[in-house]
Amino acid sequence: MAGHPLTRVLGRSTCALVLFVVALSVPRAPVIFADPAGSNLLSRASALELRLRPTDGGADPEGHGYSAPSQHVCGTHVCVHWVSSTVDAPPLNDADHDGAPDQVEQTMVAFESAWGFEVGRLGFRAPKSDASSHDHGPDGRLDVYLVDVGINDLAGYVATDDPRASDGGYPYRDYSAYVVVDDDFATWQLGSSGGQGGLRVTAAHELFHAVQYAYDSGEDRWLMEGTAVWMEDQFADDVNANREWLRDSPLTQPWVPVDSSDGDHEYGAWIFFRYLTESLGRGGMDVAFVRRVWELAASSPGSPDLFSAQAVAKVLEQRDRTLGGALAGFGVWNLLPAAFYQEGAAYPHAPIVRRHRLTQDHPIAGWATIRLNHLTTGATSFAPGRGSPVRASLRLALDAPPARTGSAAGVLVITRSGYLRVIRVRLNAHGDADISVPFGRLQVRRVLLVYANASTSYRCWTGGAYSCNGASRADRMAFSYLAALVR
Numbered sequence: 001m002a003g004h005p006l007t008r009v010l011g012r013s014t015c016a017l018v019l020f021v022v023a024l025s026v027p028r029a030p031v032i033f034a035d036p037a038g039s040n041l042l043s044r045a046s047a048l049e050l051r052l053r054p055t056d057g058g059a060d061p062e063g064h065g066y067s068a069p070s071q072h073v074c075g076t077h078v079c080v081h082w083v084s085s086t087v088d089a090p091p092l093n094d095a096d097h098d099g100a101p102d103q104v105e106q107t108m109v110a111f112e113s114a115w116g117f118e119v120g121r122l123g124f125r126a127p128k129s130d131a132s133s134h135d136h137g138p139d140g141r142l143d144v145y146l147v148d149v150g151i152n153d154l155a156g157y158v159a160t161d162d163p164r165a166s167d168g169g170y171p172y173r174d175y176s177a178y179v180v181v182d183d184d185f186a187t188w189q190l191g192s193s194g195g196q197g198g199l200r201v202t203a204a205h206e207l208f209h210a211v212q213y214a215y216d217s218g219e220d221r222w223l224m225e226g227t228a229v230w231m232e233d234q235f236a237d238d239v240n241a242n243r244e245w246l247r248d249s250p251l252t253q254p255w256v257p258v259d260s261s262d263g264d265h266e267y268g269a270w271i272f273f274r275y276l277t278e279s280l281g282r283g284g285m286d287v288a289f290v291r292r293v294w295e296l297a298a299s300s301p302g303s304p305d306l307f308s309a310q311a312v313a314k315v316l317e318q319r320d321r322t323l324g325g326a327l328a329g330f331g332v333w334n335l336l337p338a339a340f341y342q343e344g345a346a347y348p349h350a351p352i353v354r355r356h357r358l359t360q361d362h363p364i365a366g367w368a369t370i371r372l373n374h375l376t377t378g379a380t381s382f383a384p385g386r387g388s389p390v391r392a393s394l395r396l397a398l399d400a401p402p403a404r405t406g407s408a409a410g411v412l413v414i415t416r417s418g419y420l421r422v423i424r425v426r427l428n429a430h431g432d433a434d435i436s437v438p439f440g441r442l443q444v445r446r447v448l449l450v451y452a453n454a455s456t457s458y459r460c461w462t463g464g465a466y467s468c469n470g471a472s473r474a475d476r477m478a479f480s481y482l483a484a485l486v487r
Contacts, residue, residue: 125214173217221266259309
């Protein structure tokens with residue numbers, strides 16, 4: 001086991017979580033975030049340097065300033081800005097001859113539609129008015145700027161120039177925001193993230209970041225990006241761009257913590273929120289779950305200001321679930337996505353740590369141990385081998401860390417007829433359990449044991465890549481098992 005990824009300590013630092021830019025990168029590209037403050041570590045309460053908008057011209061340090069006069073057109077909630085020349089100009093086709101290029105109008109429709117869905121239908125907070133910003137556009141409506149950011153492998157990003165963000169005396173982090181998106185969504189630049197589908201999911205993603213800023217602009221990146229990609233799937237379910245991130249997700253890499261913001265994993269965290277909203281929805285989708293998480297994570301007057309993992313655990317508790325039980329269930333679903341998720345036939349499946357085949361001559365496996373970092377799962381497979389009894393049971397003795405640490409387990413029995421039986425394992429206070437499940441070779445194809453480390457104990461605000469900008473206190477926890485074939 002020493003070389004398996006489950007045994008690795010994932011503790012590398014990342015850039016600060018109190019950021020001004022939340023970007024949607026192209027899945028094929030490594031460029032994800034820009035940190036305008038140029039800092040590797042900021043405290044939770046730090047005041048931040050304000051961003052400049054494209055309309056501030058050459059003063060924009062990111063190089064996204066307009067070098068030509070801009071125009072704008074406004075809808076009910078959103079104003080879209082563009083230029084008619086330079087590389088930042090959108091295609092100037094204007095089919096209705098109203099003075100606004102078609103691309104500008106398509107951008108307006110995409111953002112207004114996303115607003116109606118996220119704020120109007122799902123009930124999330126509206127982005128805050130930017131009327132107090134120095135360069136606030138025509139009024140307090142959300143400003144969207146068309147810029148050739150595709151050249152940087154970006155579809156768009158959200159930033160803020162809210163003056164409260166640089167005011168060390170303001171104790172909260174609920175700010176107004178503005179949005180920058182690509183000027184043409186050309187597929188030659190953005191690949192599968194281009195075209196009208198790319199525009200729609202980018203509008204959903206970036207608008208939701210502006211919504212998040214109205215709750216807490218400095219929340220942990222895995223919560224910000226994970227729920228923004230989750231929102232793409234809710235708003236534009238036919239596009240499926242979110243599936244690109246499954247390659248760096250807790251589905252395909254269960255040994256990487258769900259709350260990792262290292263590399264692209266924060267984007268892949270969307271599948272965890274898909275699991276939570278789908279499994280709690282009883283045939284539908286409990287979209288209110290994500291809204292309630294943001295209400296508890298909010299840093300605004302009168303809000304609880306829980307950090308990300310705390311907020312998720314609290315909302316589960318309010319629904320009579322535990323984070324440990326949910327994480328173990330997540331591990332079970334990920335082993336056979338096609339059997340559990342609504343769109344699971346298109347998802348890859350999670351890997352299995354170890355496989356055991358029990359026979360009459362070799363009826364025992366274990367004691368064996370796997371080590372799990374926080375908010376990860378590990379699965380072990382048991383199959384009846386040649387010569388095993390036609391009627392038999394599999395006895396599993398489990399030895400996990402104490403239940404108070406968040407340890408949990410689940411079992412999936414797969415029969416030869418294709419029937420699935422999910423068993424929720426109850427660990428006692430010491431983390432132990434002893435269970436028996438059917439194991440006859442003519443009836444059972446295999447039994448899968450899933451362990452979960454659902455610890456939310458952290459050293460916070462240390463510049464770590466996990467929840468509360470911290471590092472876990474509960475990595476490399478030992479989960480042991482003994483399996484025996486019983487007649």
